[in-house]
Amino acid sequence: MNFPLYIAKRYLFAKSGTNAINIITIIASTGVVLGTAALFIILSAFSGLRTFNYSLLNISDPDIKITATKGKSFIYDAPLQNFISKDSEIAAFSKVIEERVFLKNKNKQQIAFIKGVDYNYTKVVALDQAIQVGTWLKKEYTNTSIVGNSLAYKLSAGVESFGEYLEILVPKVGTGFINPSRSFRKINTQIVGIYYANEDFENNYVFISNAQAQQLLNFNSDQFTGIEIKLKPETDAANYAQSVQEKLGSQYKVQTRAQLNELLYKVINTENFISYLIFTLIIIIAMFNIIGSIIMMIIDKKKNLKTLLSLGVSIPEIKKIFVLQGFLLTLMSMAVGLFLSVILVIVQQKFQIFMITTSIPYPVELRGSNLLVVITTITVLGFLAAKLASSRTVSYTHLTLPTIYSV
Secondary structure, eight states: OOHHHHHHHHHHHSOOSSHHHHHHHHHHHHHHHHHHHHHHHHHHHHHHHHHHHHHHHHTTSOSEEEEESSSSOEEOOHHHHHHHHTOTTEEEEEEEEEEEEEEEETTEEEEEEEEEEOTTHHHHSOGGGGEEEEOOOOTTOOSEEEEEHHHHHHHTOOTTOTTOOEEEEEEOTTOTTSSGGGSEEEEEEEEEEEEOOOHHHHHHEEEEEHHHHHHHHTOOTTEESEEEEEEOTTSOHHHHHHHHHHHHOTTEEEEEHHHHTHHHHHHHHHHHHHHHHHHHHHHHHHHHHHHHHHHHHHHHTHHHHHHHHHTTOOHHHHHHHHHHHHHHHHHHHHHHHHHHHHHHHHHHHHHOOSBSSSSOBOOOOOOHHHHHHHHHHHHHHHHHHHHHHHTTHHHHHTOOOOOOOOO
């Protein structure tokens, strides 16, 4: 029989004769339960938000994007066309044209970006699935456009408002502003769809066909600003980008989705880490209750401990009793906290109680990695707290080994 463990269980589950100790133990346990639950829920929420943000990026950015190193555009020549079309790791690709423009609808004006796309674009980026009102660009309809919800709101623009056109203007190079009517190239488009994505994307992009973009910017038919690529599922984007960069040389810049959104990725990961640190500090404060509870128990059991010493139990074994008691209290409280938090996360997933907007529930995810982080954090902190409290055994009880007199 493990004697220290047996005594630790007795001390933990037996009701103390001093009510103050019982109350302190309950407070200590409650603190760990709440701290554990809060930490797991926060990590689950950040996991859900990370996945939600990444899913928004999936409908705004490709797996791989190729742009020109110098200048804004490049010619889609035969060698580049041959390389892209014969690459076995590419599932789909689309040629795009991006440029900053002025937008005008009635008396409302905004500065944004146009993105000219071909009709293969939705195979690369599933933006057509984000259309909430109207439809995506179709070959049979010319002079049409798709705008983000936020941008449409700012322009007071709607879908298929016949007779009302979205004007897209871009300055002509070298003309100046002496005669404004001749200083801009302009096309008129009919808005046929409104999409929902992340706010920054919604506010900045209007989609038109490549033919319209080439007309507006006076581009040649083989002139583009980028090639966007969707990779096959088994292909690693980072390795592929590095390989393609080496093959294409310094004339082109090859970027992954993570590189295109490097700042957002850093912000998400930093927020997650800072939240973890904050709640870990809260749990550390809760652990002081565990320390106080163990010290009060040591004082309360002073006479019992002297009896144990008289029976031959060593001081290290007595310290081990209180280490185990504090550790068991932490583990039990952690188990209750995890059980409650897992139930809350599942309830949110099933019933969507908490909402970001009226239509978007707050995303949460159950992840084994989060569970492991919480268990490791609480276990380590609980052990250290119990170890620290048990180190005060001798000073609080003034324990001494019984003196043996010889005749």
